[in-house]
Amino acid sequence: MHSSSDSDTIRDREIAGEQRHLDTVYHRLEEKLAEAEYILEDAAKRVQVGTPGALAERDAQVYRAGAHLHRLNAEFEDFLFGRIDLQQADAPEEHGIPSQTPLDPADPAVAETLHIGRLGVLDAEFGPLVIDWRAPAAAPFYRSTPLEPGRVIRRRVIRSKGRKVLGVEDDLLRPDLTPTLDGQELAVVGDGALMASLGRARSHSMRDIVSSIQREQDEVIRAPAPGATLVTGGPGTGKTAVALHRAAFLLYQDRRRYAGGILVVSPTALLVSYTEGVLPSLGEEGQVAIRAVGSLVDGIEAGRYDTPEAAHVKGSARMVTLLRRAAKAALELGAPTELKVFAKGEALRLDANKLRTVRGNVIGSGGTPLNLLRPRARRLLLDALWQEAIRHQPRPSDHYAREQRQEEKEAFDEYVSDEAVFLDFLDAWWPALTPRRVLATLKQSRHTNRIARRAVTPDEARLLASSLSGLTDRGEGPLSAHDVAMVDELQLLLGEAARRVVREVDAVDMLTGLDEVTTYADRSSRQRDRVPVERVEYAHVIVDEAQDLTPMQWRMVGRRSRMATWTIVGDPAQSSWPFPQEAQAAMDEVLAGKPRRRHTLTVNYRNPSEIAEVAAKVLALAAPGTPSPTAVRSTGLAPRFAAAASADPAVFAAAARAELTRLLAEVDGTVAVVVPMDRRAEAAGWIEGLGERAVALGSLEAKGLEYDATVVADPVGIAGESEAGLRVLYVALTRATQRLTVLSGPDDLPDVDGVPALLR
Numbered sequence: 032m033h034s035s036s037d038s039d040t041i042r043d044r045e046i047a048g049e050q051r052h053l054d055t056v057y058h059r060l061e062e063k064l065a066e067a068e069y070i071l072e073d074a075a076k077r078v079q080v081g082t083p084g085a086l087a088e089r090d091a092q093v094y095r096a097g098a099h100l101h102r103l104n105a106e107f108e109d110f111l112f113g114r115i116d117l118q119q120a121d122a123p124e125e126h127g128i129p130s131q132t133p134l135d136p137a138d139p140a141v142a143e144t145l146h147i148g149r150l151g152v153l154d155a156e157f158g159p160l161v162i163d164w165r166a167p168a169a170a171p172f173y174r175s176t177p178l179e180p181g182r183v184i185r186r187r188v189i190r191s192k193g194r195k196v197l198g199v200e201d202d203l204l205r206p207d208l209t210p211t212l213d214g215q216e217l218a219v220v221g222d223g224a225l226m227a228s229l230g231r232a233r234s235h236s237m238r239d240i241v242s243s244i245q246r247e248q249d250e251v252i253r254a255p256a257p258g259a260t261l262v263t264g265g266p267g268t269g270k271t272a273v274a275l276h277r278a279a280f281l282l283y284q285d286r287r288r289y290a291g292g293i294l295v296v297s298p299t300a301l302l303v304s305y306t307e308g309v310l311p312s313l314g315e316e317g318q319v320a321i322r323a324v325g326s327l328v329d330g331i332e333a334g335r336y337d338t339p340e341a342a343h344v345k346g347s348a349r350m351v352t353l354l355r356r357a358a359k360a361a362l363e364l365g366a367p368t369e370l371k372v373f374a375k376g377e378a379l380r381l382d383a384n385k386l387r388t389v390r391g392n393v394i395g396s397g398g399t400p401l402n403l404l405r406p407r408a409r410r411l412l413l414d415a416l417w418q419e420a421i422r423h424q425p426r427p428s429d430h431y432a433r434e435q436r437q438e439e440k441e442a443f444d445e446y447v448s449d450e451a452v453f454l455d456f457l458d459a460w461w462p463a464l465t466p467r468r469v470l471a472t473l474k475q476s477r478h479t480n481r482i483a484r485r486a487v488t489p490d491e492a493r494l495l496a497s498s499l500s501g502l503t504d505r506g507e508g509p510l511s512a513h514d515v516a517m518v519d520e521l522q523l524l525l526g527e528a529a530r531r532v533v534r535e536v537d538a539v540d541m542l543t544g545l546d547e548v549t550t551y552a553d554r555s556s557r558q559r560d561r562v563p564v565e566r567v568e569y570a571h572v573i574v575d576e577a578q579d580l581t582p583m584q585w586r587m588v589g590r591r592s593r594m595a596t597w598t599i600v601g602d603p604a605q606s607s608w609p610f611p612q613e614a615q616a617a618m619d620e621v622l623a624g625k626p627r628r629r630h631t632l633t634v635n636y637r638n639p640s641e642i643a644e645v646a647a648k649v650l651a652l653a654a655p656g657t658p659s660p661t662a663v664r665s666t667g668l669a670p671r672f673a674a675a676a677s678a679d680p681a682v683f684a685a686a687a688r689a690e691l692t693r694l695l696a697e698v699d700g701t702v703a704v705v706v707p708m709d710r711r712a713e714a715a716g717w718i719e720g721l722g723e724r725a726v727a728l729g730s731l732e733a734k735g736l737e738y739d740a741t742v743v744a745d746p747v748g749i750a751g752e753s754e755a756g757l758r759v760l761y762v763a764l765t766r767a768t769q770r771l772t773v774l775s776g777p778d779d780l781p782d783v784d785g786v787p788a789l790l791r
């Protein structure tokens with residue numbers, strides 16, 4: 032037993048030891064900096080000297096030294112954060128994860144010490160001073176437990192700020208031993224680093240968890256890349272954090288493959304801005320695209336929310352059929368019903384019936400994008416006109432007559448296709464369609480209903496029309512994340528619109544190999560006209576909050592990921608999408624037989640147990656039978672139940688403001704009020720003048736975010752918002768890291784114990 036002053040001395044001694052190590056690391060980095068600067072100067076002096084290989088190597092060194100410095104200058108609080116003391120290895124390690132090795136109790140000395148940090152640093156002899164947290168050798172820092180210690184005897188978390196070590200926290204993984212290091216008994220010091228970090232005030236940006244990743248999380252982060260890694264876990268279990276660290280891990284493991292090729296799909300722009308600082312703090316600036324599902328199509332940013340009813344229609348896979356019909360129908364809307372051209376000395380005419388037949392032949396049964404069919408439309412129209420022109424002429428009887436007829440036809444085509452009447456007709460009859468323009472056709476409810484046959488009901492057609500009523504005929508106006516998925520689907524159905532050119536090439540002939548001999552000029556103009564729709568393909572796709580992706584959104588993500596491997600994290604109990612089977616089918620289609628690896632995260636690092644307990648009551652109603660994740664800490668502070676008994680909005684506003692003010696005084700960090708989506712404008716008023724720490728959120732906007740304290744206002748309103756309302760309420764109740772107030776309205780007054788019916 033050590034006395035408290037003994038343990039202070041031990042702590043100081045251990046901190047001093049780590050400080051020496053950190054000093055050595057910085058010293059080495061300064062050497063590397065000097066080296067890099069020298070190399071740069073030298074390079075500038077002797078630009079042409081050296082073999083190409085040596086020059087490339089020198090450039091790489093300069094780059095690496097520059098990158099180190101850039102990161103160090105960014106002043107990471109805990110550049111060096113971990114250490115493991117290992118026993119002698121007597122069994123081979125697999126992927127750096129030691130197998131449990133028997134230890135000779137007679138000789139329990141530490142054989143090796145490894146320091147772990149945000150990036151790797153080698154000494155002058157290429158010995159590791161710090162190991163990158165993603166390296167296989169660092170895995171035991173995260174994986175070892177007293178039950179499965181492997182080679183690890185002691186694990187240490189080091190807390191530092193800039194160049195100063197502030198504290199250390201140890202776990203002894205072999206408490207059965209009295210191991211030694213350099214002849215002295217191995218010290219064990221504890222200061223509750225994990226708990227301290229969990230209880231720390233929150234800001235509006237997420238922090239990385241690199242120094243305290245837990246074993247079950249590490250297994251996800253380092254899971255093999257191929258196939259699909261599927262992760263479920265309740266609120267606060269670190270799914271988002273783990274997903275982002277996995278991106279950093281994949282980059283470390285195979286930079287060539289993944290740099291610039293990882294996409295993280297997030298449910299909202301708010302969650303994107305909350306999480307986008309994590310990867311830079313892990314040293315991966317600009318390597319990963321984090322995009323909200325409403326911003327996946329270049330040039331469009333979803334700027335509005337749908338009602339739940341409209342969202343359910345727009346997100347459904349049934350939209351694929353409807354949009355296919357809408358695209359075809361858009362060609363016909365307002366199209367001329369007669370073509371009249373003067374050629375071969377007479378007026379040639381195609382009436383509505385004939386035009387309908389030509390249109391049918393142009394479209395055929397293939398899935399060629401409609402805009403790419405325009406050259407074919409032109410050709411089949413010319414053919415139909417030619418048939419009119421020769422309708423009274425006998426069939427050519429011999430080879431010579433056939434050749435002559437063919438020549439006449441070519442002259443005819445050339446003549447007619449230069450005629451303004453014909454070109455204007457073509458523009459009107461086969462217009463270049465844009466996805467937005469087609470989407471806008473659906474705002475006419477009669478039209479939508481006409482093409483809806485069995486794809487959507489008349490009620491749904493009406494809902495769809497009214498939700499798109501704000502768009503202009505060209506489809507301008509704010510879109511929702513669900514509209515964006517429809518736009519993307521339409522982009523595929525339409526293809527890029529060709530510019531008006533006199534000579535166009537038939538896409539179907541190209542496909543069938545029937546293309547006529549063309550000149551070079553033809554070919555290059557064809558290539559210009561058929562530049563494929565630009566769509567980035569990713570090497571790895573990470574879907575966060577996957578439970579909320581609609582079938583249409585799965586298809587949109589899938590179109591960017593045909594060659595990708597996947598990490599998919601989510602929690603069905605938090606889903607705001609009411610038809611899980613349909614979404615599952617869409618996901619299965621996208622993953623198309625890829626092997627799947629499943630993980631479950633079980634520990635809630637966000638909510639104290641007092642808040643988790645209240646949330647668990649809603650979970651039991653929202654997703655009966657789903658286990659609650661285990662809260663890792665408690666604060667001793669029960670959630671507060673408050674009520675505004677009057678229906679007067681001013682009374683409710685005053686109550687909400689009072690709660691917000693109280694919470695802002697009680698916590699150091701952020702405070703959010705979460706309301707039903709249709710009360711967002713009201714709630715924005717409640718936080719006026721309360722400063723930057725306070726935010727107001729609609730229930731769907733709260734996804735994935737966290738705050739020191741939250742007021743969940745009008746819980747019954749949130750629960751009643753949609754079929755998925757209880758699950759959305761569960762999300763709202765699980766946002767707070769410290770304190771929660773539930774503020775009920777007159778519809779759900781608390782009972783004598785102060786608890787509203789829903790949470791009893």
Ligand SMILES: Nc1ncnc2c1ncn2[C@@H]1O[C@H](COP(=O)(O)OP(=O)(O)OP(=O)(O)O)[C@@H](O)[C@H]1O
Nearest residue numbers: 240243244245266267268269270271272636637735
């Ligand atoms: N190993 C860990 N060490 C420290 N903090 C952690 C750890 N794991 C998770 N956290 C913290 O717990 C909180 C919740 O993490 P995160 O947001 O990733 O959870 P989630 O599972 O995505 O939650 P939700 O489903 O509610 O969106 C964050 O503040 C995160 O930093």
